[in-house]
Amino acid sequence: MSRVTIADVAIAAGVSKTAVSFAFNNPENLGQATLERVLRVARDLGYAPHPAARALSMRRSGTMGVLIPQRLSTVFANPFLSELIQGLGEQCEEHDLTLLLVPPVDGSLESAISQASVDGFISLGLGPDDKALAVLDRNGIPTVLVDSDGSPEHPAVNVDDKGGAEEAARHLLELGHTQLAIIVLPPTRSELETTPTAVRRMEGYEVAIAGAGAPAPECVTAGISVEAGARAFQQLREGARRATAVLAMSDMTAIGVMSAARASGLRVPDDLSVVGFDDLPMAAWTNPPLTTV
Amino acid sequence: MSRVTIADVAIAAGVSKTAVSFAFNNPENLGQATLERVLRVARDLGYAPHPAARALSMRRSGTMGVLIPQRLSTVFANPFLSELIQGLGEQCEEHDLTLLLVPPVDGSLESAISQASVDGFISLGLGPDDKALAVLDRNGIPTVLVDSDGSPEHPAVNVDDKGGAEEAARHLLELGHTQLAIIVLPPTRSELETTPTAVRRMEGYEVAIAGAGAPAPECVTAGISVEAGARAFQQLREGARRATAVLAMSDMTAIGVMSAARASGLRVPDDLSVVGFDDLPMAAWTNPPLTTV
DNA sequence: GATCGGCCCTAAACCGCTTTACTAAAGCGG
DNA sequence: CCGCTTTAGTAAAGCGGTTTAGGGCCGATC
Numbered sequence: 001m002s003r004v005t006i007a008d009v010a011i012a013a014g015v016s017k018t019a020v021s022f023a024f025n026n027p028e029n030l031g032q033a034t035l036e037r038v039l040r041v042a043r044d045l046g047y048a049p050h051p052a053a054r055a056l057s058m059r060r061s062g063t064m065g066v067l068i069p070q071r072l073s074t075v076f077a078n079p080f081l082s083e084l085i086q087g088l089g090e091q092c093e094e095h096d097l098t099l100l101l102v103p104p105v106d107g108s109l110e111s112a113i114s115q116a117s118v119d120g121f122i123s124l125g126l127g128p129d130d131k132a133l134a135v136l137d138r139n140g141i142p143t144v145l146v147d148s149d150g151s152p153e154h155p156a157v158n159v160d161d162k163g164g165a166e167e168a169a170r171h172l173l174e175l176g177h178t179q180l181a182i183i184v185l186p187p188t189r190s191e192l193e194t195t196p197t198a199v200r201r202m203e204g205y206e207v208a209i210a211g212a213g214a215p216a217p218e219c220v221t222a223g224i225s226v227e228a229g230a231r232a233f234q235q236l237r238e239g240a241r242r243a244t245a246v247l248a249m250s251d252m253t254a255i256g257v258m259s260a261a262r263a264s265g266l267r268v269p270d271d272l273s274v275v276g277f278d279d280l281p282m283a284a285w286t287n288p289p290l291t292t293v
Numbered sequence: 294m295s296r297v298t299i300a301d302v303a304i305a306a307g308v309s310k311t312a313v314s315f316a317f318n319n320p321e322n323l324g325q326a327t328l329e330r331v332l333r334v335a336r337d338l339g340y341a342p343h344p345a346a347r348a349l350s351m352r353r354s355g356t357m358g359v360l361i362p363q364r365l366s367t368v369f370a371n372p373f374l375s376e377l378i379q380g381l382g383e384q385c386e387e388h389d390l391t392l393l394l395v396p397p398v399d400g401s402l403e404s405a406i407s408q409a410s411v412d413g414f415i416s417l418g419l420g421p422d423d424k425a426l427a428v429l430d431r432n433g434i435p436t437v438l439v440d441s442d443g444s445p446e447h448p449a450v451n452v453d454d455k456g457g458a459e460e461a462a463r464h465l466l467e468l469g470h471t472q473l474a475i476i477v478l479p480p481t482r483s484e485l486e487t488t489p490t491a492v493r494r495m496e497g498y499e500v501a502i503a504g505a506g507a508p509a510p511e512c513v514t515a516g517i518s519v520e521a522g523a524r525a526f527q528q529l530r531e532g533a534r535r536a537t538a539v540l541a542m543s544d545m546t547a548i549g550v551m552s553a554a555r556a557s558g559l560r561v562p563d564d565l566s567v568v569g570f571d572d573l574p575m576a577a578w579t580n581p582p583l584t585t586v
Numbered sequence: 587g588a589t590c591g592g593c594c595c596t597a598a599a600c601c602g603c604t605t606t607a608c609t610a611a612a613g614c615g616g
Numbered sequence: 617c618c619g620c621t622t623t624a625g626t627a628a629a630g631c632g633g634t635t636t637a638g639g640g641c642c643g644a645t646c
Contacts, residue, residue: 002433003432003433004431004432046428046431046432048406048407048428048432049407050349051407051408051409051410052345052346052348052349052354052410053345053349055345055410056343056345056346056349061345061410062408063393071382071386072379072382072383072385072386072392075379075382076369076375076376076378076379076382077379082369082375083369085369086365086368086369086370089364089365089368089369089394089396090365092365093364093365093396096398096399098393098394098395098405098408098409099365099393099394100356100391100392100393101382101391101392101393101394102391103382103386103391105389106389112391113341114341114342114344115344115355115391116344116391117344117345117348117354117410118344134339135339135341138297138339139296139297139339139341140295140296226578255578259578281519285519285548285552287580
């Protein structure tokens with residue numbers, strides 16, 4: 001009933017466990033005849049090495065973890081993350097790894113980390129002083145930071161948030177807009193602090209705005225979805241100041257703003273300019289195509 | 294340098310390995326004082342149980358696998374799958390499980406299965422006679438089939454492909470269309486056979502068309518993406534027959550057809566009707582909103 | 587004819603944890 | 617003060633693999 005183990009195969013083939021192991025991992029250690037017999041018996045019995053046992057004894061699991069600082073349910077709703085994970089997936093495929101998505105367990109990334117059987121982590125959006133990083137280090141799990149502030153201790157891959165944001169804002173200012181609105185990314189882990197990414201993009205926006213001597217922008221926070229973008233647009237309409245251009249920190253939100261604006265009779269970009277961030281493929285399908293970073 | 298093990302903690306706390314294990318898993322077996330001491334030492338040392346060792350010994354890994362019959366890179370491009378996985382993710386979260394995505398390794402699902410350390414599988418789009426299923430059974434891994442033909446051996450959750458397709462086709466026929474075009478889903482695993490899902494949807498379309506006495510539809514195969522949909526539209530234009538309505542087996546493809554049609558000057562739905570399948574949230578954002586199943 | 591080196595193969599240790607079976611000490615009523 | 621049950625903790629046997637050290641057996645060498 002239960003799983004076929006290496007011992008079963010060994011007995012059935014009349015050899016030792018070692019021989020069976022060799023048959024799969026070091027065939028050159030076995031004679032031709034024995035090798036073939038063992039492999040045949042293994043196949044007939046439907047033997048497959050137990051992954052956990054293998055991982056334990058080899059000290060490697062063949063799995064790459066993606067540390068996600070937000071609920072799993074929100075990941076797939078965010079095309080930017082989807083794109084990223086897709087890319088990771090391609091690489092994993094190439095190297096015969098499997099991808100393990102690791103979201104917080106009961107709100108704690110630390111405990112999630114220690115539960116995961118992983119050879120290394122890609123961690124998304126983690127600050128360099130995050131406690132989760134300390135846990136990783138202490139357990140000796142190699143880690144690459146993505147979308148972080150960077151850290152001298154770890155390799156990191158990052159988006160030029162500040163530069164991109166600055167360019168986006170400058171683009172609008174050069175078009176003649178003076179009153180801008182900014183739609184800020186929502187916090188992910190704690191409900192309070194904004195993400196490092198949002199902070200960096202905000203810096204970029206502000207640099208450009210200050211540089212042009214334009215008035216302070218109006219800020220609204222909205223989730224990464226079309227609906228949230230639409231709500232943000234309503235919020236802006238109700239505000240006192242009438243921004244003529246919107247800087248959204250994500251494309252999804254920007255799309256929401258755009259469609260809500262058109263639904264309420266505004267022409268885009270004539271009456272309202274919108275610039276996103278992410279450059280999702282989806283941004284090109286909208287009508288008109290979304291300007292984005 | 295290397296990982297802190299249960300033995301390290303045991304020595305440091307002056308107790309047996311058992312006591313340390315109890316501290317985490319059966320605290321009621323330990324005295325108050327010992328319990329606290331062990332936990333404190335463990336925390337100070339940064340101890341975390343090795344997941345593989347734990348999995349091996351407990352015969353459960355706390356991981357749910359999703360068996361995906363296609364390349365990982367195409368999964369995230371397909372919003373329908375994303376939605377599905379998102380739902381699975383929510384459930385996993387609730388039950389403190391992690392989600393392992395398992396695509397084919399070197400084109401073989403069977404070998405991917407045996408590499409994955411998983412307590413159970415959700416398998417997508419597997420026929421009931423798939424060899425991968427046999428492997429699962431032999432290894433005693435519980436499995437739920439999704440989007441399959443159903444199987445007496447396994448619990449299954451399915452979309453009413455045939456019924457839905459039939460309704461979609463009937464809808465168009467009732468609008469007065471007679472010459473329909475069908476955009477078929479692409480094969481996933483082997484390059485040859487169409488998927489069971491595609492077969493079932495095709496049956497539904499044909500039942501409706503035959504029932505209405507309409508001429509045979511024109512069929513084109515296209516991937517699940519907006520671009521593929523656009524290409525399919527071009528292909529149809531070049532064909533001899535001029536379909537006035539298109540039945541697409543996925544929303545993404547339908548959106549592609551729609552936007553390509555508009556780009557080429559056709560009005561939708563006046564000049565060309567398009568019906569999708571999946572009911573993605575995205576389908577509601579298009580202009581006009583996509584009719585879908 | 588004893589010695590040596592290769593070739594095949596095996597026994598046993600080990601990976602890090604859980605769990606069963608068991609013991610020493612403590613508590614308790616009589 | 618004795619035998620009984622509880623309490624608190626331990627030793628050792630797994631879980632299912634890999635890997636190291638070594639043991640027969642063979643022909644070749646001196």
